[in-house]
Structures are given as structure tokens and as C-alpha cells.
Amino acid sequence: MSGEILARQSKLQGFLDHTPFANFLGLRCEIMGDEMTAILPFxxxxIGNTTIQALHGGAIGAFLELxxxxQLFLLSEVNALPKPVNLTIDYLRQGRAEDLFARASVTKQGRRIANVRAEAWQSEREKPVATLQAHFLLNN
Known part of the structure; x- marks a missing residue:
């Protein structure tokens, strides 16, 4: 693994360690090369609905946004975190009372704006719990 990738990974971990909401959620990332899997431990x-033991939609949405x-920070050359311009979250299934996993892909990156798609799943990646489509402002 190149020194540049290791430096970006270290910087990403530093961001997560100093982001209060990421800490509150318990977010952690496993990085292999340029592919990252985010994990939201249960x-x-x-829990948002105690009757059916469903994860809160806000926690799922925030997890996808983070x-x-x-992922955008890891793959781009920006020195500051990107800022969301807009995002759309589609809730597809109930988030059960178990760990949640997510991956994101940068679909297009310009000089100022980037488009990113992410999906979260639990036991089966082929059955996503929620998806996100977002545009971010890149801060150089």
C-alpha cells in the first residue's frame, strides 16, 4: 500500500475520531486499498421504534451521509471534508436491531462538486436497507 493512501487513511481516521456525531454513532471504517466499508455497530x-425494534431513520441517514x-474524502485530494449540497435517502427496508454496513462510490467528481451514491445493508448486501444519492461541495 502506498504511503499516500496510508496518509489519507490516517487523516480519515482522525476525522472520524474528532467528529462528535460519528463518535456518538460508534461509526468505524475498514479500509482495503481505495475501498472502504463503514460499520455502524448496533x-x-x-432504536427508533421500540415496538418492532427498528433502527431510527435519522441514524441510518446520518450513517449513510458520513x-x-x-469515501469522497478518502479518494479525492481535498484537504477538508466535503459539505453536503443536497442528498436523497430512500428507505427500502426496516433496519433491524443488528449491525449496519455501508459502502459508497463516487459517481462523478469535478473541481467543485462531486456526486456520491451509498447503500447500507445488514445481513445481505443484495437487500439494502437504505440508499443515498448526494452532491457535495469540495473544499480545496
């Missing part, structure tokens, strides 16, 4: 405080921002 915690009872993330995943997209982290």
Missing part, C-alpha cells in the same frame, strides 16, 4: 440507543463523505 446499540440500543439507535459514509459518503468519508
Amino acid at each position: 446499540q440500543s440507543k439507535l 459514509t459518503a463523505m468519508a
Whole structure:
């Protein structure tokens, strides 16, 4: 692994360590090369509906947004975190009381704006819980 990728990974981890909401969620990332899998470990405080033991939609949405921002930061050459311009989240299934995983891909990156797509799943990646489509402003 190149020194540049390792430096970006270290910088990304530093961002996550100093982001209060990422810490509150317990977000962590596993990085292999330029591919990152974000993990949201299950915690009872993330339950939104206690009757059916479903994860809160806000926690799922925030997790997807942080995943997209982290992937964009990891792959781009920007020195500051990208800022969301707009995002759309589609909730497809109930998030059960278990760990949630996500991956994001940068679909287009210009000098100032980037488009990112992310999806979150639990036991089967082929059955996503939610997807995100977002545009971010890049800060150089």
C-alpha cells in the first residue's frame, strides 16, 4: 500500500475520531486499498421504534451521509471534508436491531462538486436497507 493512501487513511481516521456525531454513532471504517466499508455497530440507543425494534431513520441517514463523505474524502485530494449540497435517502427496508454496513462510490467528481451514491445493508448486501444519492461541495 502506498504511503499516500496510508496518509489519507490516517487523516480519515482522525476525522472520524474528532467528529462528535460519528463518535456518538460508534461509526468505524475498514479500509482495503481505495475501498472502504463503514460499520455502524448496533446499540440500543439507535432504536427508533421500540415496538418492532427498528433502527431510527435519522441514524441510518446520518450513517449513510458520513459514509459518503468519508469515501469522497478518502479518494479525492481535498484537504477538508466535503459539505453536503443536497442528498436523497430512500428507505427500502426496516433496519433491524443488528449491525449496519455501508459502502459508497463516487459517481462523478469535478473541481467543485462531486456526486456520491451509498447503500447500507445488514445481513445481505443484495437487500439494502437504505440508499443515498448526494452532491457535495469540495473544499480545496
